[in-house]
Amino acid sequence: MRDFSAALACILLAASTSSVASAPLHADARFKALYTQEWKWRQSQQLEDEEDDDNGISPRLPRVDPATQQARQRYWEGVLKGLDAIPAAKLSAAERINYAVYRAQIAALLANQRFREYEKPLNADSSFWSNLAGEARKSFRTAEDYRNYVAQLNDVPRYFREEMANMRAGLKRGFTPPRVTLQGRDASLTAVTAAKLEDVAFYQPFKDMPAIIPAEEQASLRAAGLKAIREAVVPAHAELLDFMRKEYVPQATEALAAHSLPDGPAYYQSKIVEYTTTALSAEQIHQIGLAEMAKIRAEMHEVMQQVEFKGDLPAFLQFLRSDPRFYAKTPDELLMRAAWIAKKFDAKADQYFGHLPRRRFAIIPVPPEQAPYYTSGRGGPGVYLVNTYNLPSRALYSLPALTLHESAPGHAFQMPLALEQGGRPDFRKAYISAYGEGWALYSERLGTEMGIYETPYEVFGMLSYQAWRASRLVVDTGIHAKGWTRQQAQDYLMQNTALSSHEVETEVDRYISWPGQALSYYLGEMAIIEARKKAEAALGKKFDIRAFHDTVLHLGSVPLPVLQARIDSFIADGGKSPYPKQAR
Structure with a gap:
């Protein structure tokens, strides 16, 4: 991965001087076919929690068992091999940026699988169970959303048990968060097990249901939601709480350093x-x-x-x-x-x-x-x-x-x-x-x-x-x-x-x-400040702070070498905003 990261800037700088029209279409087509297929597969695996997801509520939670995790590793190894077979230099300028972003993304996903990051699905800041409570803050628009949500709530015991199995595997090989960082982190579990059902975060979507759903159906959905929380969600949290207190936290590693974990220096890098x-x-x-x-x-x-x-x-x-x-x-x-x-x-x-x-x-x-x-x-x-x-x-x-x-x-x-x-x-x-x-x-x-x-x-x-x-x-x-x-x-x-x-x-x-x-x-921050100083020095009076900010933000999340290369092309283009004037 370091070889790719070091070469990334060179690939992107070449893109700023390359003509889109001269790039062979077949390279773009091969790349698009690969990432389109992988993204569709990734969505089927429920591996991306999109903030703007308008596809409703899923009726199930992700599978996280070892067999599924190993299959994901094999899949991404194949994707990386496919990416390396595509001549990046022959991609169009736009697709070279996409390639740089995508390859770094796949490399990180694959590294996490190889180091079995899934065996440590929690830290002092967040956890799989506290993240799950965020589902209740999504937009519920239809009766089908609520029916799917009830099905999802009933899937919590299976999901928690798979996560606990992964955590046990991590315990066995000394791959856990340090014990000292886990003290008191079970409070978010007791907030579910000790609360009234109607006060549990998972019930929140049922408190203010869309008027488009008939009152009788609303009552039926609320009853189903309460039943799922009582018979599936609360027992699953109780089982996890018992596991955390009696098994996981007492046996968690005492050492603080990532270097002390299995293959620690490579993992930290x-x-x-x-x-x-x-x-x-x-x-x-x-x-x-x-x-x-x-x-x-x-x-x-x-x-x-x-x-x-x-x-x-x-x-x-x-x-x-x-x-x-x-x-x-x-x-x-x-x-x-x-x-x-x-x-x-x-x-x-x-x-x-x-x-x-x-x-x-x-x-x-x-x-x-x-x-x-x-x-x-x-x-x-x-x-x-x-x-x-x-x-x-x-x-x-x-x-x-x-x-x-x-x-x-x-x-x-x-x-x-x-x-x-x-x-x-x-x-x-x-x-x-x-x-x-x-x-x-x-x-x-x-x-x-x-x-x-x-x-x-x-x-x-x-x-x-x-x-x-x-x-x-x-x-x-x-x-x-x-x-x-x-x-x-x-x-x-x-x-x-x-x-x-x-x-x-x-x-x-x-x-x-x-x-x-x-x-x-x-x-x-240092990369953005350095890019701005470079643009200010090169453009002089032509530098427009609004155009610079628009250019940085228009990119979306990208690796830092991609950002630096984009500002080089911004400078070469005279400091123009990526947006039409009427949209600014």
């Missing part, structure tokens, strides 16, 4: 490739993180001088963590402040973006059963989740940066724009962390230009968030490749960011249990 779309080594990333942290600390000291703080950085961080003026008194206050910041962006949007997404987003609190171990916020198409748990850990000076990252112009802005692009293969809808998280972190920095940060403290909150992501380069590689302890990682974040102790603990456990994912943010 595969996660680096997946989440950064680069061939960088752990040591290279560690050094980048240390260098970037030094730059951010210098900016932090400038803010401290502006507010005339008399003391060192640790003292300033303690002041920020403890002064009541920086914290909301109620969950509603936090939610309303987030909404106010989001509307401040709306007032500036047309100055920085020529093309805006059609889809809006709601601001809602993180569900209480997830909130204690959930990150501070999360955004996506149609939603910006704000964590209102433990308000003394949710600093208001960090809220502008969080909102820009998770709502607009971050995830709740970028993802819908990507999904709205027509004429692209469906596999381009898949999320690539280095791009998506890089863009969201870039959005935080962009807030300084947009005038979103109104006080030096809010600027410091942004810098703290930048340091948070840069420090991940140090902490993730420190834990997984250099033998850092959990305390060592927590101390590093406490000393270099204004995050609360609660946030630091949950974040470090997330990095420990989810190797590599934390690396995507800052490296992705």
Whole structure:
């Protein structure tokens, strides 16, 4: 995979100087046939959870048993062999971009199968059972949707048992999240087993059913839903809870490092490739993180001088963590402040973006059963989740940066724009962390230009968030490749960011249990910033920030070398927006 990643930029740069008309049609046709067939198969396997899925509710959950997993590995090995047989240099320019995105995607999927990632279907941040509860937030439009949903609920016991069998296989070979990161994570299970049936998240779709469904049929569907929750969903969660408490957590591995897992160094490098779309080594990333942290600390000291703080950085961080003026008194206050910041962006949007997404987003609190171990916020198409748990850990000076990252112009802005692009293969809808998280972190920095940060403290909150992501380069590689302890990682974040102790603990456990994912943010932002500087220098007065942003977002999620090559062609084309003027 590293050979492909290193060659990727060269392939794409060649595409910018190649004529579409001269590319042999048979190469494009072969490639399209391959990815069309694979995507259709992938959908049949229920391997992609599309946010804009309008195909209704599935009556079944995915099969995840070992035989199915091995069959998937064999299938993707065949796909990769087929891709390598296609002469990429002979593809049209558009299909070369698709090829680069698709090959990286297949390589990551195949690596996960080869390392049997499916035997570890949980981490400190999320799990297969908490993800399943998200099905209840989908749009239910017809009686058939509800009938399918009832069938899906009745399929939960089979699905959970297959997942538990995989987890037992992981236990046997020492392939689990570290035990310390699993403490308390069964709260989302007890939220199902200990609640009234009507209060369980799975029942939510039945509370407000579409009026198009006759009242008598609504009553019948509600009764069927309650029966499925009572006889299938709750017992399955109880069985899983017993397994977690008596078998899985007590026997989970104690070691923190990915390097300590089976074939650990190769496994960790595969996660680096997946989440950064680069061939960088752990040591290279560690050094980048240390260098970037030094730059951010210098900016932090400038803010401290502006507010005339008399003391060192640790003292300033303690002041920020403890002064009541920086914290909301109620969950509603936090939610309303987030909404106010989001509307401040709306007032500036047309100055920085020529093309805006059609889809809006709601601001809602993180569900209480997830909130204690959930990150501070999360955004996506149609939603910006704000964590209102433990308000003394949710600093208001960090809220502008969080909102820009998770709502607009971050995830709740970028993802819908990507999904709205027509004429692209469906596999381009898949999320690539280095791009998506890089863009969201870039959005935080962009807030300084947009005038979103109104006080030096809010600027410091942004810098703290930048340091948070840069420090991940140090902490993730420190834990997984250099033998850092959990305390060592927590101390590093406490000393270099204004995050609360609660946030630091949950974040470090997330990095420990989810190797590599934390690396995507800052490296992705660096790639976008470098691409912008290159375009500004090359285009001079012709540079239009709206056209640059439109070009980056028009791509959708892509590996970083694809983004860099696209900006090269943007420069060669005189800095034009990819959208017609009337659409901007």
